[in-house]
Amino acid sequence: MQIAIVLFDGFTALDAIGPYEVLKRLPSTTLHFVAERRKIIHTSDGLVAMAVTETLADVPRPDVVVMPGGPATRELMSNEALIEWVRRAHESSAWTTSVCTGSLILAKAGVLSGLEATGHWMWLEPLREAGANPSSKRVIVQGKVITSAGVSSGIDMALALAARISGEDVAKAIQLAIEYDPEPPFDCGSPEKAGTEIVELCRRRAAAAKPKVPFDPDRFAREWAEQWNRRDVDAVLSHFASNVRFTSPRAKELMGHATVDGIEELGAYFRKGAPLLGTMRFVVDETIWDAARRTLTIIYDRHRDGGIQRACEIMRFDSQGLVREADALYGA
Template sequence: MHVAIPLYPRFTALDAVGPYTVLAFAPGVTVTFVAGEVGPVTDDQGTLSITATASYADLPRPDVVVVPGGPGTLEAMSDEPLLAWLREAHEHTRWTTSVCSGSYVLGAAGVLKGVRATTHWAVLEGLADVGAEPVSERVVAEGKIVTAAGVSAGIDMALTLLAQADGVETAQAVQLAIEYDPRPPFDAGSPAKAPEGTVERAMSLIS
């Protein structure tokens, strides 16, 4: 199974690296970072670059696409080479997926019309503007379109895909291999549970 993760300037690193780590650990899975041109692409913090080792033209028909989100999403939504590649790839994928605001890129490519989908809580309702039906869930699977909520949810999504692709036992083995046993020190991971004032502080970090 060949997985393609498209990169664009100012993507969020964990959106891409979380699914990459889960899927790349699995036997029989190849994960390739792609972009308009081969070379380094810098993340939303401006301090980390991941190298795209293939161009869109090099990998036109991956089995799985994972589109990361990030502050660069708005620009990515008007990146016609990326959108054209997504449309073509989607015709042949086993799964077309996104993490966080990467769902907006899928929407801009026309992939989410009439589809239940999720994204980061701060921009969830806006998914309706790209034709999707916003759903406040961590992972939403609609046929071969699978979307994950904000950032860390990409790990859950990748494990979900892996379980379907190669069995629950493989997914569980990978989960253990990466010791994904989250026990956060605070119960503030969603707006519904966060203490008063936390939403505003979080928004100041991502706006």
């Protein structure tokens, strides 16, 4: 039995990992984390980076589809390739399931037409607009379609699914193996139970959460070059962490040592070096982004006085998106 859990940039980690932790324990099943391309997938906060195990094309007819949700679900609804994959996979699946806003994708693929379905409580109205009959139940089974409520509900959904696939005893043994004997500290896990004040607080917090744009290496490199070209040292410095370590052959000349430690010393070095650039302009040639190592390589040309010097900077980003380590390579 092939189980495909869909990943996409901006997914909610627990939406996928909750069902995974249950379904991986089923006998005689093979589990895949699928996405359009074999790459590293990031949550919208950039903190969880997970690897795709198979492409959608590699697993066209899974027995079980698990569609997680997440902050990027809205944009994902216009991803024709994924929607088409879900539509086709559902034709031959034994079970088609969703967690959280993943139900919006199922709805978009036509899986939920005329069916009662659930999803995150904040997204039930969009679910109606997408063609389902929304309900605030935690897990809803409609024929071979199972939808579940927000984030953590994927665990309940997967256990219900496990019982249907391998029988109640196996599902019970799995529930015991992951010790799913929840004791939430408060009785506020649904809007009805939480009461108006907590619902409002939750909505305000969601509204205030800064939408995180996925890191765009090309845009970063372009900005960085433009900031250097207008000699805006403060703008350049804003990309670096306070505990940055910067290595450059030029630092050796200007500061007496090739390695510059900390944002203050880096500022001093940049301010010393900027006037010496003269008419030099940076033109980005290529960027290489290694998501797993959060490392950006910028290959660029330094144009001056009709001559061009090829150069390279390698920058390693910390979890806050700031450059923690950098190496400038000018060929001295």
